[in-house]
Amino acid sequence: MTDFDTTIKELVKGAVDAELGGRRPTPKFNRPVADDRFDFLVLDDEPGPVGALRLWSAPMLAAVLAVLLGAALMVAITLKLDHRVDPAHLKPAPARPTRPPAYFREALGVPEAEDVPGVSIEPISDVDARTYQDLGFYYNDPQIVDYSTPRPKPGEPYSFTLKYTVAPNEEPVYVLSWKFEGVKTGDCPGPLLVRQGHTYLLHCTATLGPDGGGTLTVMWHGDNEEGGLLLGVACSECRPWSQSAGSAGPSAAAIARYAKAVAGAPEATGVPGVTVGPESSENPGYTGLGGPFDELAGTTPIPGVNYPFTVEYLVDSGDEPEALLSMRPEDVAAGSCPRPFRIRPGHTYRIRCQVTFQAGKAGRLAFSRLSPSGRQTGSAPLLGTG
Amino acid sequence: MAVRPTADRRAPDPADDGRFDALYRSQWWPMLRLAQGLVDDVGSAEDIVQDAFAGLYRKSASSGGLTEWGAAAGYLRASVVNGARSALRRRRTVRAWLGQLRNDTEQAPAADEPSLASADQQLARRALAALPRRQREVLTLRFLADLTDAEIADATGMSAAHVRSAASRGLATLRATFGGQS
Numbered sequence: 001m002t003d004f005d006t007t008i009k010e011l012v013k014g015a016v017d018a019e020l021g022g023r024r025p026t027p028k029f030n031r032p033v034a035d036d037r038f039d040f041l042v043l044d045d046e047p048g049p050v051g052a053l054r055l056w057s058a059p060m061l062a063a064v065l066a067v068l069l070g071a072a073l074m075v076a077i078t079l080k081l082d083h084r085v086d087p088a089h090l091k092p093a094p095a096r097p098t099r100p101p102a103y104f105r106e107a108l109g110v111p112e113a114e115d116v117p118g119v120s121i122e123p124i125s126d127v128d129a130r131t132y133q134d135l136g137f138y139y140n141d142p143q144i145v146d147y148s149t150p151r152p153k154p155g156e157p158y159s160f161t162l163k164y165t166v167a168p169n170e171e172p173v174y175v176l177s178w179k180f181e182g183v184k185t186g187d188c189p190g191p192l193l194v195r196q197g198h199t200y201l202l203h204c205t206a207t208l209g210p211d212g213g214g215t216l217t218v219m220w221h222g223d224n225e226e227g228g229l230l231l232g233v234a235c236s237e238c239r240p241w242s243q244s245a246g247s248a249g250p251s252a253a254a255i256a257r258y259a260k261a262v263a264g265a266p267e268a269t270g271v272p273g274v275t276v277g278p279e280s281s282e283n284p285g286y287t288g289l290g291g292p293f294d295e296l297a298g299t300t301p302i303p304g305v306n307y308p309f310t311v312e313y314l315v316d317s318g319d320e321p322e323a324l325l326s327m328r329p330e331d332v333a334a335g336s337c338p339r340p341f342r343i344r345p346g347h348t349y350r351i352r353c354q355v356t357f358q359a360g361k362a363g364r365l366a367f368s369r370l371s372p373s374g375r376q377t378g379s380a381p382l383l384g385t386g
Numbered sequence: 387m388a389v390r391p392t393a394d395r396r397a398p399d400p401a402d403d404g405r406f407d408a409l410y411r412s413q414w415w416p417m418l419r420l421a422q423g424l425v426d427d428v429g430s431a432e433d434i435v436q437d438a439f440a441g442l443y444r445k446s447a448s449s450g451g452l453t454e455w456g457a458a459a460g461y462l463r464a465s466v467v468n469g470a471r472s473a474l475r476r477r478r479t480v481r482a483w484l485g486q487l488r489n490d491t492e493q494a495p496a497a498d499e500p501s502l503a504s505a506d507q508q509l510a511r512r513a514l515a516a517l518p519r520r521q522r523e524v525l526t527l528r529f530l531a532d533l534t535d536a537e538i539a540d541a542t543g544m545s546a547a548h549v550r551s552a553a554s555r556g557l558a559t560l561r562a563t564f565g566g567q568s
Binding site for chain 2: 004005008009011012013014015016017018019020026027029030031286289290
């Protein structure tokens, strides 16, 4: 445990103890009344009319259930035979699990995914399932898997597919919604309900603005969790995603495309403002931003003032052999980070950036990680709040 | 109408009762602390702990009895975690129905109620409460019950890898919240 962990642990303990008003005397335990130690179906020898009804109710109920079970079995066998002769039924549609909690449907009025045009539903693919099996977990990270054109141009409409998978270990149902920013037009199906253990393909359209940029924020809201991820929609290196969706690893063509895209990119050690350290022992198995923005958390920024800050990016030792990492502040008056550099597994990168805030805006740090498997983008608030 | 005790139930074993009482005396406070850490409401925390012990008592008085008293604390912790999840789900549902999803006023102390916690303690508590559910559970069990990752995995039903990942992410967020104070 680090000093920080110990400090935060003691603070939380102290806060909880204060909420409880200090240590209390243990109250007397109220033992549950043991009324279930009597079986009311076991009656004496003279049951009477009501007692007789009770006495016979269990066998009668069992007989009725047996008849119903037999009928259900016959119906099931008939349906299965129908499926055998109809090729359309050979691949069953994704099973629809339990209905979502009533408050999702009624309080939010969000439709089922299957009722929303432009949405395809699939079971989790073998590739995704293997990933889940290997890691033991994965997150509901959305991906753009297919563009109608590899290099969308400003002013020209194009389409793409947004892939969103709800892992088997996640909540039973989420509300999925989205928001385009920085584009001329943008539209995806939704909001809609998405369910555990399924993959959803949303068919979206967009037209880039004059600057050729634009983002799509995908948001998911479950019973206990909510999250979101910012995706770039002007991605010119988007094809590798479709490669990774259909095969166990990146193809030779994807690796070649990656090599061409990053040709000339420097190693991290050769980039001013970047320091390289060993893998963090506190974050095993994790690749991504770690402990960022130490200098800025809690700051009330003054517009026009330049603030330097350091962000950590961790790469797990089991990650891909190489990727290209780039970062930049967004939604700020001005800001910069070191130029893109190559990252490798089993290292921690500390990147020195600077930012000048806009009045009333917290700003975000956007990052993009390009590898042979595809491009991953994301962002985090610079001041530690959304 | 006469009823008679069923044969497959047993009378409470005085030895088990003694073990249960000892366990109750030693574990009531740690479980209350854990429940309070998870639900942030003393009344709910006390109910959750009472339900957890009641469940354990029923188990100890059932036909098979409780054979693994050494595992009783683990059973209680899992019961407290599940009870807290249910309580939070009920609370969230009620707020959703009332249109108060974002309204935390009912959790805030009254204006004339002095808080015993320091500003740093309150900040730590709020930062922990703001984490996603799994990260919050993992760090609460680590901070308030001093559990290992394997014990946390048992109590929450998560895999050990997921526990480590959730802890890392949660700690990273807490570090970002506290900034230079570490």
